[in-house]
Amino acid sequence: YNDHEWYLVEKGKKKLEGFSCKWGVALTWLQALDRTNWESKRHDVEELFRSAYRETWGHPPTRYVLANVPNLMIFDDHDIRDDFGDRPEDLDPNSLDRWLAEVAYDIIKQYQKQLYEDQPSENAFDYHHHAFGDVGLVFVDVRGCKTFHHIEGDPAPFLGKAQWRALEDAMTDSQGLFANCRVMLMLMPVPIAYVSETATMVAG
Numbered sequence: 001y002n003d004h005e006w007y008l009v010e011k012g013k014k015k016l017e018g019f020s021c022k023w024g025v026a027l028t029w030l031q032a033l034d035r036t037n038w039e040s041k042r043h044d045v046e047e048l049f050r051s052a053y054r055e056t057w058g059h060p061p062t063r064y065v066l067a068n069v070p071n072l073m074i075f076d077d078h079d080i081r082d083d084f085g086d087r088p089e090d091l092d093p094n095s096l097d098r099w100l101a102e103v104a105y106d107i108i109k110q111y112q113k114q115l116y117e118d119q120p121s122e123n124a125f126d127y128h129h130h131a132f133g134d135v136g137l138v139f140v141d142v143r144g145c146k147t148f149h150h151i152e153g154d155p156a157p158f159l160g161k162a163q164w165r166a167l168e169d170a171m172t173d174s175q176g177l178f179a180n181c182r183v184m185l186m187l188m189p190v191p192i193a194y195v196s197e198t199a200t201m202v203a204g
Helices: 007-010 022-031 036-057 060-068 096-113 160-173 197-203
Strands: 128-132 136-141 185-186
Touching: 007 022, 022 096, 036 096, 060 096, 128 160, 128 185, 136 160
Parallel strands: 136 185
Antiparallel strands: 128 136
């Protein structure tokens, strides 16, 4: 993950050491700089965030699977920072967290979104739908709609009105993407119901 064990660092349970937590390293680099100088570190931060993918996807078993099995992705908070999209600073265009998040999002586009969408893309959303024969796949976005594509006053803030409408059209329109599907798989990066961190850990 881009934010490997960052939640432990934030809670004071672990010290930031080495380069395993890319988010923490980048944050440390830029906290020492005036905002006007953040842009001068963009290339270094981009390469740091790219290294999270190179290290993970370069792991031999992972590399083999990615090379031999078709794959589609949807990003989650840990591709940027733990709980991204749930904190006020994530919507603040002047915050360091938001600046770093936008850099991380550019890397997400390069490594994840290019699997199903040519980049650069004009699409101002991250959800995506696919139909393979009679099987439909719905990738639900729960992060980008609250941050990068946030619309003030949206009546459906968790998924966004546009995402709800796109899903309804695909499912109910006689000419919709899923009109001939018999099976649908809904894929989202967060659990539908979350009890507690302890219960989740016990359940595995």
